[in-house]
Amino acid sequence: MSARITAIRMPRYGMTMTEGAVSGWLAEPGDAVAVGQDLLEVETTKITNVETAAAAGTLRRRVVERGGVVPVGALVGVIADPEVPEAEIDAFVAAHAAAPVAENGEAAGGPVESLVDLGAATIAIRRTPAASGADAAPVVLVHGFGGDGDNWLLVEPALADDRPVITLDLPGHGRSGTVCGDGSIATLAQVLLNLLVALGIPKVHLAGHSLGGAIALAAAATAPERVLSLSLVAPAGLGPGIDDGYIAGFLAADRRKELKDVLGRLFADPDAVERRMIDGVLRMKRQDGVPEALSAIAAANFPGGRQAIDLRPALAALALPVAVIWGDQDGIVDPANADGLPEAVAVSRLAGVGHMPQLERPAEVVRLVKAAIAAGGG
Amino acid sequence: MPRKSFRQALNEGLRLEMRRDPRIFVMGEDVAGGKGASGEQDAWGGAFGVTKGLLAEFGPERVRDTPITESAFVGAAAGAAMAGMRPVVEIMFVDFMGVCFDQIFNQAAKFRYMFGGKAVTPMVLRATFGAGTGSASQHSQALYPLFTHIPGLKVVVPSTPYDAKGLLIEAIRDDDPVIFLEHKAMYDDVGDVPDGAYVVPFGEAAVLRDGGDVTIVAFGRMVGRAMEAAARLARDGIEATVVDPRTTSPLDIDTIIETLEETGRLVIVDEAYPRCGMAADIAGIIAEEAFGLLKAPIRKVTPPHAPVPYAPELEAAYIPSVERIEAAVRGVVGWSR
Known part of the structure; x- marks a missing residue:
């Protein structure tokens, strides 16, 4: 051809x-x-x-x-x-x-879902094989509060061009178990590191969204020798503010109509919320143990409508390539949190994008994450 | 996501709930033993295999065979429920509930109301329903409208393995009597079902497909046929929204109206008899509450007002088919005054 x-x-x-x-x-x-x-x-x-x-x-x-x-x-x-x-x-x-x-080609090696037993926690993962470069260091994608691995659906195929892609469901989310300890970012970062050990991944590129960004950053700070690059999409942990109306509304909503309004806050265009997304979140929230786990995670990390942890010092201490990607219409975590970061951090602001750049502008997110991966090597 | 059959999904729902709450027990014909099985225990798991394996895990106190006397064991369940137990009763065919209408309609359904809210009856009556298996007139009816008619009963008609498990768990946790109807031709249907316990709330319709031209409301086995008709119509550019109310009581009329705001056309597919059935009920409510949204007359797709025939050809012609649903949709989409 x-x-x-x-x-x-x-x-x-x-x-x-x-x-x-x-x-x-x-x-x-x-x-x-x-x-x-x-x-x-x-x-x-x-x-x-x-x-x-x-x-x-x-x-x-x-x-x-x-x-x-x-x-x-x-x-x-x-x-x-x-x-x-x-x-x-x-x-x-x-x-x-x-x-x-x-x-x-494309249909030959599709993604595979599995459950990984980490002792107390059971973590659901999805591994998308690399189109080429099966031995390259994988990229692991960490979703945010209330999300799941499917938040990355639109970027997984392209990121898997040259390396395996692994998404996980955090404890209390998706298909994972509901045991989440104290629910803090430090605890969840340790779960992430334990997962890498269990999967036999010595070096990894990490990308995290929102709460998952803070978790990825905390994991990189704890075990910098394992992390080749870090891509933070609208991350938590870089400022005190958070839309606590969103967090409270997300926890409280148990019907489609209420949840539609809450999820609408995630996007620059609230009409981007489709019934399928709403139904998926409701299904998750209606599993035994999930509401309690989500409440614990929210209480640990966003007490009184403020972020409990400041990861700016940890970010400043990192010596690896870091990309920060933020929608300028983000109503959940203020995009101004991207101001004043260390000079080495590559900050990209996406115009007309809300809190979900990986769903709102997937091709752009792929490009930026790939740039961070290229800078990290492996 | 693990794939499981309708039967497995129900079995898992029962098992998880029985582990969680020792007050829950199951009772019915052959749920523990089995006719003609020489006294072998757990021979069948009920006539349709749904309770298979529960006896071994929970023992004969909580998995109880009954004589063939629905009036007695449904009455016993209502009493047990009032006394603090949470019985799940299996009645082989919904057609047999006729012998225990007093226990259901006049006792269980009325306790909460007549005792001023001081008594509750957390009882689930599971039964099979529906035509399509050559079971003839007395074992094939879709009688959910009868129970929907009675205030004080909740009525569930699941259409997927996922919903079956979540709705059954919700039914068991509910403090009111619930009539839970399983289509006997759907037990081997397979779908995604999570391993853990989860609920699907009553009174919330599932919207299975979005389309701007027509709303098709369907129940139980008719949901799959409605989806197939919708897929065929889409090839000709006719886009259907398909709504499965999942529970006939309570009924999520709001979601149906919400979709009509976009589609303005309504086709209701119901395997029950046409007179006083769900199709008639929903058509009546919509005509009264949402007449202004309609661009065409409401169309019902039901069997004729006749018993379910035994002859296979007649039975097949009796049940609403994909072709009849398709024709009804084309009728309302092409309608003009």
């Missing part, structure tokens, strides 16, 4: 996704597209997302039109230079149509 032709494939978001629908194209055949430009909307039973162009060129072919449902890995479109002859594009599409999807 010509290197001048790039396949656009049905992505995989999470392990249960086997097929997806093209719910809309954002470019017309013949349009020039740039890397990172919004290209098409993909819808699954779990999530709707905009896929961006992985290569520059011309959108030559839309193989699957709006409404089409195809397996993960299937060819949905073709990007190529304008001078590539039509016949060559036809041959490319025909070759893909003839090949079983698994041979197209």
Whole structure:
């Protein structure tokens, strides 16, 4: 196949996704597209997302039109230079149509979920194998308060280009056990480090969101020899403020309507909250032991509507590449917390983005995390 | 997420709750032994295998076989519940509840009200319902509307293994009598079910699909058929929202109305008889409370007002099919005055 032709494939978001629908194209055949430009909307039973162009060129072919449902890995479109002859594009599409999807690569090694027994804590993880570079140091993604590993669905596939990606569910979240000790950031950071030991990971790139950012930072401060780079997305721990209305509302809401309003605070556009996300959070909160664990974690880390721990000194003491990524519309943790950080820290502010950059602007988050990983090596 | 059958999900729900609370016991025909099994214990796990294995873990005091006298053991359960136990009773077929209507309708359902809230009856009556297995007129009915009619009863009709487990745990924890109905053709349906205990609250509909053209409300086994019809219609550009109320009492009418604000068209699919059934009930409520949202008449998809036939061809023609749901949707989407 010509290197001048790039396949656009049905992505995989999470392990249960086997097929997806093209719910809309954002470019017309013949349009020039740039890397990172919004290209098409993909819808699954779990999530709707905009896929961006992985290569520059011309959108030559839309193989699957709006409404089409195809397996993960299937060819949905073709990007190529304008001078590539039509016949060559036809041959490319025909070759893909003839090949079983698994041979197209993406569907071959999907993510695998498992439970890791750490003694008191049981931690659910999802490991996405690397497309290439299976031996590279993995990147481990730590979600925030009330979230779960699925918060990273939109960035996992791209981060797994050149290294394994592992997401975990924190104690009291997702499919993990509900034992969370005192629920403090220090305790949760120790759970993270214990997990790395249990998985036999000597060196790791860490990325954390919100509370997970503080946990990743605390883990890096405790065991800097294990951490190659640190990406902090709207992290806690860098200032005293927190939207305590969000925390209290999240803990209290037990019906869809109340929770929709609460979750709306997470996004620059509150309408970005879909019913599927709300149902997922309600399912989590309705498990025995989860409300108590969430309350314990909130009480330990956000007592009286303030953040209990200041990790700025720990951040200043770190000698590894650190990226801080923040939406300028973040209403949960003030983006001004990114001010006055050590000069070595690469701070990126994303315009028009709320507290969930990895869902609101996944391609940008991938780019910034990859930059931190590249600086960290391994 | 672990994959489990409807049957496994129910068994797990019972097991987890019995571990948590020693007041919970199960009772019913063959739930411990088994007819024709030479006295072998735990031979069947009930006629449909749902209680299999509970006897070994919890013993004969908490997993009790009964004679074939629903009137006696349902009455016993109501009394036990009033006295502080939490019985979960299995009745092989909902069709058999007719012999114990006094215990259900006039006793259990009325205790809280008539004792001024000083008595509660935390009792779950599980039974199978529904056509499609060649079980003929007396073992195939979808009688949830009968129980929905009675104030003081809560009525549950799950459509997925996940909901079955969460709703059963909620039913066991509830302090009122709950009629919990399992479609006998769905026990081998498989879905994602977490290992631990969790609840699905009563009176909260599941919205399984979002679409702007029509709302399809369906119960039990009809939910899957509604979803299939919706998938077929989507190929022609007709987008359906599919709502499963999950409990007929309490009924989440708010969610149905909320979806009608967008769709303006309503099709209700119900395996129960058409007269005084859930389709008729919901159509009546919507006509009264949300008439202004409607762009077309409400359409019901139900069996005819006739007993469930035994002949397989007739039984198949009797049950609402994907094709009939599809046709009803096309009818309301294409309707003009």
